[in-house]
Amino acid sequence: MEEPLIFEFGHFDTTGVDFDMPEAFETELGGFEREDALELPGLAEPEAMRHYVRLSRNNYAIDSGLYPLGSCTMKHNPRLNEKMARLPGFGDIHPLQPLSTVPGAIELIDQLAHWLMTMTGTSAVAMSPKAGAHGELCGMMAIKAAHTAAGRDPKIVLVPESAHGTNPATAALLGYKVVNIDARDDDGTVDLDALKRTIAEHEGNVAAIMLTNPNTCGLFERDIVEIAAAIHKADAYFYCDGANFNAIVGKARPGDLGVDAMHINLHKTFSTPHGGGGPGSGPVILSDRLAPFAPLPFIRKDGENGPVLVEAEAQLTDGEKPFGRMTAFHGQMGMYVRALSYMMSHGSDGLKQASEDAVLNANYVRVGLQDLMSLPFGERPCMHEVLFDDSFLKDTGVTTLDFAKAMIDEGYHPMTMYFPLVVHGAMLIEPTESESRASLDLFVATLRDLVMSAKDGQTDRFSGAPYFSPRRRLDETKAARKPILTWEKPAPAQAAE
Amino acid sequence: MEEPLIFEFGHFDTTGVDFDMPEAFETELGGFEREDALELPGLAEPEAMRHYVRLSRNNYAIDSGLYPLGSCTMKHNPRLNEKMARLPGFGDIHPLQPLSTVPGAIELIDQLAHWLMTMTGTSAVAMSPKAGAHGELCGMMAIKAAHTAAGRDPKIVLVPESAHGTNPATAALLGYKVVNIDARDDDGTVDLDALKRTIAEHEGNVAAIMLTNPNTCGLFERDIVEIAAAIHKADAYFYCDGANFNAIVGKARPGDLGVDAMHINLHKTFSTPHGGGGPGSGPVILSDRLAPFAPLPFIRKDGENGPVLVEAEAQLTDGEKPFGRMTAFHGQMGMYVRALSYMMSHGSDGLKQASEDAVLNANYVRVGLQDLMSLPFGERPCMHEVLFDDSFLKDTGVTTLDFAKAMIDEGYHPMTMYFPLVVHGAMLIEPTESESRASLDLFVATLRDLVMSAKDGQTDRFSGAPYFSPRRRLDETKAARKPILTWEKPAPAQAAE
């Protein structure tokens, strides 16, 4: 049974919400009343319930299966966190009601900031960015503001090819020129010597490096301290993409590694739900050098008076030089509550254990598959995700995409494909610490079966996949060629009865 | 991917709940500590979440499709009601905490009682029964207590063949002999003359009649007032099975029809969720004659002091002669909240409209199918459900059961089958007021297609059905022959690795 679009229900003159209408009154709308007919269907509650329940059943979810998306960190979302975020004292307070009526909200933000700073070994954090990419923007704006304040105007940001697309996009947004840094052939990490050469080549003109660590190949940048030193020596800043921070929480602190700014994806590392594409939350920790430039609003520690919310320039004191504001209001409060609830639940011991289990699980998958699938950088330990390339599919007639789609028929969401760009036909698997050993065993066995099947020439199993999903393979080219982005009423001739 | 049983996860020495253990202390268990090993698996939260989410996806539900179970009234369950039942002031109060700390709870029960009495035209209601069948038992106990108080000891309860199985079971539980009442051939309703003859035959020995109205053929007992009079004349009581009260709320009041006792299935008429088989709630409205015998606890209206909860015999005043107690505590409070929320939402106008829409929808299905399927009592209007028999399947080789199972493959839950017993191969369809016209049109079209297919000799579509459900047809005989009711650890040889 196919689920229609809400517009195909036809209820354009009904509503599924009851209101008590006021008595007649004189409007004061100044003649701006809507004149055209607004045509939006109003479904009765049982219809709406069924529509969205049915739609949902076409989705894959962590709650229904392993979700091995490398770099995305699809792990368990505790419902305790959902419950806490819905406490009226958090969920039902207005960002601009008097501060005297929301001390608990300020306390919560301050507490979360404390956890983030302690975990990262830093002393400042910009809380308000709305998502990871927004955090990157925030960090890079702080860096640009710091350069400007120092009377400098460097034009170049160094970004390795393995970086997330958001990194170059963010740098470009601020007018920077993006320059690549070469990676070592043997493991895809940054080649320190090449980096030093590149810095020398652009002497005085390098604003920052943007580096993911652990990197998107699932490896820890082992020269990270030296990289930071080289960057700092060039009067540049070290922006770290924190997407993979979940691998090292409790094992190492970015502040100790020389990082100047790093966003933390609360939805990756601290398990606020991905929600089908957001909302995220991307607080940015800042080194002492960048701390003064943190955007409004921020919380000032005021000795005996406790934390004070600073919202406007008129409230600034000496040394506070915010570069502006990332968003209206205070950021993603709802996500803060969930993340803090997650952190408190784990505690220092649980957070460390979670990092260790995530790395353990990834390596367990690695050794379970390395004899059949191809590791681009050899059989060395990985961090929380393991990267394969597609050389094992060579001459099978099966593409990386086919392989991924065939996983769907086995009941799995595919891994991240074709990313990072540094290896050919990348397949990046991140099982996360939420998976049991039994779950990993089944996953490994399933992938082994698929690989054998591919090598065995059973191409039909792949080229036509998926066969058993709510939809077969979808035509993305057709969608892009002449985009249909909204529903249009079919012309009368085509209309259904 | 098949979902294992929790016992097959193997986590017998782990737990998915964190506790803060106390310091060592001296127990005072008197030597009653458990000595044998209790073997219950403790799943980590992500495993448990996934297990139950996956299980749930094997279930059909109102929220995912039309559920045409006659006599079961599967209608929309508003989530407002769930929210209200979870208010701490209702969900988190103890049945035996001081009454001074729960005035709102007493108020709620009193309010609900007021709605029930007003709707039914009666002045008493026993609230505590835990479900419909429990309400029947309560009503019949009140009847027996009334007879006993009057120094009578009649032995017979009259029950028509069309009755729910709970009716004769309840009567038998109290030691009554069940005597059938003949139905009219042309419409399955009670034959008044036959009834009078039966009463005469057992003169002085009839305790009560148990009658469902509207009856299980979906018809209103049109002689109901005369039936009640005949019963009362014989010094007997009229117990009405209220399972189908949802057809007539706001249209007629059982009290006006001569009913002495009637349970109300809050989960049928007032939409508390069925929950895969409960919990239900079955308050019983009582006529003035039966009111004194209502069980403990009950609420006494005490003029200016407001409602008073009477819990124990020591609190009784003149005229209060409870026959005992149906259950510990106060009954199904959680269901009361949901039902009252439902009633308030509808109001007097909405409740009446709901009854009308339920009846309208059933008749719309009737006229949509009556030319193809067979109506045992001709093309007369029905109430909230429409009864077909299987004569339309004659010579097709398709059984009622096959037909029902084939509906599963079309995305529908089957209707009630083989009930009521008064017609051969009964198929009882109750669409409820929650279905839209479009939903009914699709349902009718689907059934028409199935009927045509059966008549067309496509028996495979039926005999092997269902083909597309989480399980194919299950072997119920095998299950009953040597029942396996608990999981046993497989013998080592058979055990999985």
Add this chain to the structure above:
Amino acid sequence: MRYLPLSNQDRADMLTRIGVDSIDDLFADIPQKARLNGLMDLPRRASEMQVERQLSAMASKNVSASSVPFFVGAGAYKHHVPSTVDHLIQRSEFLTSYTPYQPEITQGTLQYLFEFQTQVARLTAMDVANASMYDGSTGTAEAVLMAHRVTKKKKAVLSGGLHPQYREVVEGLSELSSHDVVSMPADPMGTEDILAQIDDETSCVVVQSPSFYGQLIDLKPIAEKAHAHKALLIAVFTEVVSLGLMEPAGTQGADIVVGEGQSIGNGLNFGGPYVGLFATRQKYVRQMPGRLCGETTDADGKRGFVLTLSTREQHIRRDKATSNICTNSGLCSLAFTIHLSLLGSKGLKQMATICHANAVNLKKGLSGVAGVEVLNNAYFNEFTVKLPKSADAVVEALAARGILAGVPVSRLIPGQADLENLLVVACTEVNTQEDRDAFVAALKEVLA
């Protein structure tokens, strides 16, 4: 109205299609004089916001258990339920599904019932368990009826330690079903001589442990005596968490074990809905009341589950059924099984240990209050305290101080002077040291 999808246009069109002039033509069988004209004398429909406001106003008049130091037990217990549980039971596919009579599309419900039955059987150390009863009290009454069927006798002997309201449920039904009941007097300390009441007429002996008063009872000698007289021992519990730490009735010779499962997975809800647990020996399975879920295979040979032995049940067997029961406590049993699948035996034992530790700690504190005596020497998480004055008055005075201290025995058994000063006090894992200290301190004040 937000829940009704038909528009007025739909209604008019559908009446036409049906071939009647007005909706009332469809109600023509209702006798004219009994028809309601106009609306019932009740408020008209209300928006969600209005309903929320009115019900919230009512709810806010009640003192919730989580908001105060809380020691009320006596058959219902305040435990912490993981948030996962309430989330999962609200899944549409569980919440809005019917009894699984169509097993092909209700394996979700059936499989968890099978898991539930196994959990309950293991907890109680019995062979089989059913898919739940309404609650512990009605389950006890069903157990007595079952014992009568098994033994073909009709006299039940009820211990004085049985929950008084459970006793009333059994007594009321027995009286109206012409069965006999011998109820022992209230027995706070577990010292009654119930063995003397067991004779050849006896169908069953019903004993609760921990008792209503908190006392742990040795069931073995009672089982022996009962069996010697071809009677069954029905063991009752109201605090299922005790089974994480205590010897189960199954290993002490009980024939039927029945109890309240609310503590695991379910909230207090002012007394309902709860979930009755019911377990027995394999040989009695065909005399059990209630639904049973059994394993089988489907047409493809795959393992699956169905409701089984339904020939015991009313919808098949009618007046010959083992019980008139139709509903079970489905969603509550789901909550139970999810919570227990998280706990496991390890977590359940930890939880039980904390409950007991807190009770031991509170007992020490209360024993130190002048004039207060704790009556029980062996107990789990609940015990009875003898106060120097009316327990009811003390509880009210403590409630006024924001402490809900327990249940006066006189609330359930009024009018008995020797019980007037007895208070049943319960501890669970939700009680903190501060809660207990506050209770002890306030009690001192009230008694001073």
Add this chain to the structure above:
Amino acid sequence: MRYLPLSNQDRADMLTRIGVDSIDDLFADIPQKARLNGLMDLPRRASEMQVERQLSAMASKNVSASSVPFFVGAGAYKHHVPSTVDHLIQRSEFLTSYTPYQPEITQGTLQYLFEFQTQVARLTAMDVANASMYDGSTGTAEAVLMAHRVTKKKKAVLSGGLHPQYREVVEGLSELSSHDVVSMPADPMGTEDILAQIDDETSCVVVQSPSFYGQLIDLKPIAEKAHAHKALLIAVFTEVVSLGLMEPAGTQGADIVVGEGQSIGNGLNFGGPYVGLFATRQKYVRQMPGRLCGETTDADGKRGFVLTLSTREQHIRRDKATSNICTNSGLCSLAFTIHLSLLGSKGLKQMATICHANAVNLKKGLSGVAGVEVLNNAYFNEFTVKLPKSADAVVEALAARGILAGVPVSRLIPGQADLENLLVVACTEVNTQEDRDAFVAALKEVLA
């Protein structure tokens, strides 16, 4: 730890299988001196119950909107959201799903996004809408960047009626991206002469209606002037409910319409997460930021949906992308679309009418208080009041009386004497006559 399924035995076995001696061998790439030995200086793990208690204690220090007469708006609004909405967005399949990059198994998300886009396009009377932005303020900044791309110019003119924090977001980003901004002074009454600021250098004009101060603005002349100079009109709103009753910017000539969607489906959440709505003309679709969902067919020819035009996006286009945005506000857009699918145009109009009626009613009440002047003549559900003394002090005094009265303009624009006494007051359908009367009465007291 309850969230971690590996047991210690599992861990040991798995390390053996991997072929390392200890877990730290897997972290060998971390420089020795940078490794943390021992635990971070943070509390250890906590049970659910502990976490609940600590967070509940924090939450209970805040005054929730539902608990008092509430008139705070200025960019976020307290509306009643049907309980169905919050139930549905918590469905596992919505809540715990990823961005729908694998469309075959995420049609649920994709179809609602397509419905969402259509709803937003219709609401705003524009051709196309994206799958949402973080919120209204960041959406406004993205709109400005988009206008720069479209016009290949770099000067934005911001109305004085634009939400001050939206203005700050645009200004900050523009400054650091070397774009130009002309910000008009605060304009409570909608009387500024913005037309005079539009010239050939202008890339876009950003105008909010209803303005931050509640004033309704005629966009048509601004659109005309902008278009005459090849500039775009970016129309902003913060109260999406206004679109149920008011003329949309799309019919007034706007080129980009951007706004905050929180009011529909989403709670206050102290400012986030919210959901930015973003719509534009068909011809600019390839310059839009954010995700887009489009219709297509699958291998069997069935209709289906996919994310499309992703060549605009960072994960494909990297430093040439239209935006660095990656996340949208998925779950908030789901809440929006569910709530709006229940409302329909009929319900939305009713809701908007009540909001306006309540505002009209409150305006009358407040106008009757001595020394109080309402500054706006045409408004929807929000207006600005000039008080005889500091608005901040009045708001605090009213808060102490249990009334949350609105937002002092000085909270957002401190230090400007002419704004010191201005208070922005909002009404929605949640306000009762009693609430409004209480506000008026309390204000009289405070000003007396």
